[in-house]
Amino acid sequence: MTLLEVKNLNCYFGGLQAVADVSFNVDEGMIKAVIGPNGAGKTTLFNLIAGNTIPNSGTITFQHEAIHKLSPHEIAGRGMSRTFQNIKLFRGMSALENVMVGCHIRSRAGFLASMLKLPWTRKEEKKIWENSLELLEFVGIAEYRDVDAHSLSFGQQRAVEMARALATKPSLLLLDEPAAGLNTHETLEIAKLITKIRDLGITVLLVEHDMSLVMDISEEIVVLSFGQKIAEDTPPAIQKNKQVIQIYLGEDDA
């Protein structure tokens, strides 16, 4: 079943066409990757889907509803969550607190109730706390729960960001270069984690530079170049695709 449908999407920055007439679908329960050389429009595509940038034309349908005119928090409320290439954590808050903020969407304690500390608010607060701790365990950094998120290592910060994204209970998770800046070992860990997330029934769409990661875990790959989609296929087929090889390795002059 189609979860996300991107149709004839266009986005210009002045004279530069960052995304040109891109269309693709993401089916429920799969890991799909978007690859392409630097400046191919991958991050712009992500910003468009998550609502951080408004497309000039085209439609984005999520769970059969058009979302390209909604603001990011409304899109998040519908079950789409994302992480960033340059990690954006809440400074001055512990790892656990960062994740707890992610639970916000699913918690319904109003302002007055939380000020008055009504019994059921406290119960909900406890539930959020337990939930967040479980997520930190899931991403494997529960022992750092009380550490200021900004003083964790890069790989751990990425894990916190993922846990925070999962706290919103998304049906679609967008990962912007989850392996950027990680060493080989950490990349393997992240790959395992992404597969584990998929096994929970969460659809994953990722942008990534690390080819081995993409080829290992994704079921389908979209290739972008200069804002245009040039291929969409399974990893083995992409590896054989002449056009893709040409983009990555350059023109064969001989």
Place this chain on the structure above:
Amino acid sequence: MTTALFAQYLFAGITYGILYAIVAIGFNIIYNTTGIINFAQGEFVMLGGMIAITFNALFPLPVAIILAVMTTMLIGAAIEMIFIRWLDSPSVLRMIIITIGISILIRELALHIWGESVRALPYFQGNEISSVRILGTNISPQVLWVIGTCSVIVVCLSIFFKFTSLGREMRACSANRVAATLCGIDTKNMITFSFMLSAGIGALAGCVMSPITYTQYDGGTGMAIKGFTVAILGGLGNSMAAVAAGLLLGIIEAFSISVVPLAFQDAISISILLIILFIRPHGIFGRSDIARLKEF
């Protein structure tokens, strides 16, 4: 200096200091969620006092104070919705001009509604001459009310920011607005709420101080300058530092009158503001590298 005199100055210093701290915390709450300084903060204090005095003609004192705080919170929310909400990433300078404009507007409206006369709420307990004996000196019970109420505000706020979802969301919003929206937080509502919260605590401070300091339509400006000094002194955005800085400023002011004439009291706090802006603009407890990350 005798112990009694020392205690007298000390209590005066703490009373004013904690009031300055409350106003500074009001600045900080809005600064943290929006990155702007709301120069109408002092007007919230004045409004709180004035509205409570008006309501007190009809209702008993506690009811009047609660109504005044709630009314001021609604005014705070209305100000944000009318003047600020619809602006799309405005520049800091523009926001400063807007909030200064709002403060002038409120002051002039207050002049029309309440006139120039100096008013005051009745003492919460006893009257002007009743006193409590502490550390060999006589102080007004109202002083204890001010210190007590402000301390409760500070404690409640820190619990609110630390242990409630809404408080955490406000901190998240101030730490990283983009990430907060992606967690499903409506940052615009958080900004409205921060105005309500600032207005509310400002108004409460305005009520408890009214019997001692009196309330007049233009009384907010002085408080805003002192509160701003304290906010800068402690390091913008840091509410616990504001309490320390507030007490420091209050006590310096109080003891200064044993050395220089009373009329120089304001000059002292403004000198401190200037000195701190020249030599340590990120405040005593602030860190320059973090201060630089803020838009201001």
